[in-house]
Amino acid sequence: MKPLTRRQMAWRAAQDLEDGAYVNLGIGLPTLCSDFVPEGREIVFHSENGILGMGPAPKPGEEDPDLINAGKQLTTLVPGGTYFHHNDAFLMIRGGHLDVALLGAFEVSQGGDLANWTTEDPNFPPGVGGAMDLAVGAREVRVLVEHTTKDGKPRIRKSCVYPLTAPHCVKRIYTNLAVLDVTREGIVVREMVAGLDLAGLQALTEATLILANDWKKLEAPAV
């Protein structure tokens, strides 16, 4: 069994972004997806700090300190991009105008609850940013997350242990091992990496998994 790398996970998630979609990429792993938009598709990336039409990172010498993404990294604007204030940025989020929010997670529950804002570590002050707004507002919430923690504990659980970002919001989960859909019947495995079977994946997952009849091998190029 060969798990996907983080860049491969981002590549896989990017394949599902449809031409013309308005998409918000969460801080961290999801941000990588913008590097892997399939040729010929126009995706409009939204940033909660007032940008539609974010482009790639600037080339050396073309950085503008007034142009950053939600993760506070320097970014660029593509032709057709626009600027607006924070309140309009969140009107877009909360009002259901974004097609997809691709978010990171600590945990996802069987019912699609998302926990991605605090581990309640007393050493760190909590911070929520725009996570809760994105989780309730985007038309479809997808999550990019390693299948387990570093010490092997499942991140896809019967119910979340960490405080929720929003209940019942996640539709699809991309992990380094599988692509999973949250459905009324439970969590359905759409794709698994080669060398893994349902029992093997279930052993790394607390939530009960259902294997789709038409499940596929999860593959990604070396990116």
Add this chain to the structure above:
Amino acid sequence: MKPLTRRQMAWRAAQDLEDGAYVNLGIGLPTLCSDFVPEGREIVFHSENGILGMGPAPKPGEEDPDLINAGKQLTTLVPGGTYFHHNDAFLMIRGGHLDVALLGAFEVSQGGDLANWTTEDPNFPPGVGGAMDLAVGAREVRVLVEHTTKDGKPRIRKSCVYPLTAPHCVKRIYTNLAVLDVTREGIVVREMVAGLDLAGLQALTEATLILANDWKKLEAPAV
């Protein structure tokens, strides 16, 4: 006794607009006030259809059909003026950003209630426009109104007969006979036209009037 003309009433109301004030002028009589701003004062006129910094009516040949005031008359923009959408225009109104709304009225009550949107005439459909928003939102609501109806009935009443635009909102009333302030103690006469005494004014007013100690003669130039 010589009542003010409508233009003189507008002139008188305009004298109280302070330098730098943000002012919304209601449709009809109040709109005339913009012609009488005292020399040297910069007043910023607001229009609920998305304009700050309305200027005078356009000169012949300079009309722009896309530039109208709230009364749907052609208007102009002064240097420093700006355009914005309806929702921002009403954010300014409701959020207390306007210093003064100068409105027309059917009736004003002793307690400052304003009735200016419908007479409930079954022959005409009602229409409220921005009147209720202006009445509750402007920092100070002033009213310009003929002291009585054409058939001599008082417009300044103990309580309004017509449906209210907003309760307790009017601060000052300019009529063709007097300038009146709505106070906790009652309606105080600040100015009266020459030849009129309190008894004479009271006879034309249903609300109980109090004469200010320092009341003045209400005078206006021939405008």
Add this chain to the structure above:
Amino acid sequence: MIDKRVRTLAEAVAGIKDGATVLCSGFGAVGEPVELLNALRDTGVRDLVCVANNAGTGDEGLAGLIRDGRVRKIVCSFPRTTDPHCFEAAYKAGKIELEIVPQGTLSERMRAGAAGIGGFFVKTSAGTKLGRGKETREIDGELYVLEKPIRGDAALCRADRADRWGNLTYRKSARNFNPLMAMAADLTVVQVREIVDLGSLDPECVATPGIFVDRIVVA
């Protein structure tokens, strides 16, 4: 590729169904998408609920829809604007339902519909006939009424310039309800004076980002 341009007015208004709630922009005739409204009438659609500031002026646009009996109900702040004879005739004949909403409340209700706000409290109309029957609440000693969002099945708007992504600019006071209604409907259709190349509108000066727009047509 994102391309929101359509070639004809008929394509632009296609799919708006009988009984739809249609946000009709404009302040009087200024900023009114007259040609789109005429095209909507030509589809034969009926039983519309139209949300607008006024109730049509002259014989074209919203007035034409009303004259031809296509509007079951109008939600507006001020029905009698310049030359409202189509509306007045329908109203007197009892052929159109009228809901009067204060202009700022109308605007804010659509913004709530656009912004995912489930309801909001305003002072406007509290203690008046238009506030009757509404839930009220005293907040910091003042009376507020609860207002609910309005969303359109469709919004018909008018702008000055657009690009193929649907980014829009307006001219002067013709902006009025357009950016607001464009945000508050499931299908937003915009007639524009001119379509320009992507990237030629100043990104600091776009009044309606394309995310809110579904179709644009030159008219």
Add this chain to the structure above:
Amino acid sequence: MIDKRVRTLAEAVAGIKDGATVLCSGFGAVGEPVELLNALRDTGVRDLVCVANNAGTGDEGLAGLIRDGRVRKIVCSFPRTTDPHCFEAAYKAGKIELEIVPQGTLSERMRAGAAGIGGFFVKTSAGTKLGRGKETREIDGELYVLEKPIRGDAALCRADRADRWGNLTYRKSARNFNPLMAMAADLTVVQVREIVDLGSLDPECVATPGIFVDRIVVA
């Protein structure tokens, strides 16, 4: 004559009192009115409640106010941004109170404060720890929480260009919270890169109309 220009940073922040609620704009350091915040610190003011997206970065601006113990409480969405050491030290020492508000809710609460909205219902935070203790309501089958407006005694903002009426434009993503906070305070003070002649800003492209602005200073 309307002239909102002041000559010095000290004049710009004069009159902000101990205990004031101050809206501090910026997203991280971008769009942060660092020089105004430094000038505010220099006034010696104490016990501030600061409303911001983050809790300061580096040692200047909001971070400096926190480091010097001037901030009693911070209301923000994400305290740990780039280099938040001033905030972290104060937080660990128990010297600053922290209220976490989701970024969109924070933004909408300030808009409500600016717009005369007494309260509003949003889905954000419903069913979560941050929604606990809030009034809830089911609307069309979904759970909403009631949120209340935020207003500042003062707002400190940063813009690109201004005229003497206080009309403002911004640069790129440095716009962020600035137009919003400028609307939501009793006293709005803005530091700008440049002041231009009245009438030279395009009236279609002013992002903050001067009505919201009280003082401008070049910094």
